[in-house]
Amino acid sequence: MCEMCGSTEQPLVTVTMDSGGTVRHRQVCQRCARSDASTVVRRPVRMCVRCDRITDTPVLVSEVHQNPRPGFSVYACGDCAPHFPPLPDVFDLL
Ligand SMILES: [Zn+2]
Ligand SMILES: [Zn+2]
Numbered sequence: 001m002c003e004m005c006g007s008t009e010q011p012l013v014t015v016t017m018d019s020g021g022t023v024r025h026r027q028v029c030q031r032c033a034r035s036d037a038s039t040v041v042r043r044p045v046r047m048c049v050r051c052d053r054i055t056d057t058p059v060l061v062s063e064v065h066q067n068p069r070p071g072f073s074v075y076a077c078g079d080c081a082p083h084f085p086p087l088p089d090v091f092d093l094l
Helices: 030-035
Strands: 012-019 022-029 059-066 069-076
Touching: 012 030, 022 030
Parallel strands: none
Antiparallel strands: 012 022, 059 069
């Protein structure tokens, strides 16, 4: 849920707010992130493929290739990433 307006709109983004020297991280909707000029989006956020949480420290765990469509990358959060075996592209075997 957005910490600024309470919206449940997804996806949420993590923004860094510098309020008088105190740096805080907040999860806000994209509208609030855009509307507040003082917020700085530090990095792109991703949804963890395992726990569905939005993480600002995404770890690439797999790349999916679906010819002829362009492939996409699968990300996990830092907590879940260690649970993924270091398999090369299991999706390619489908
Ligand atoms: Zn909001
Ligand atoms: Zn996760």
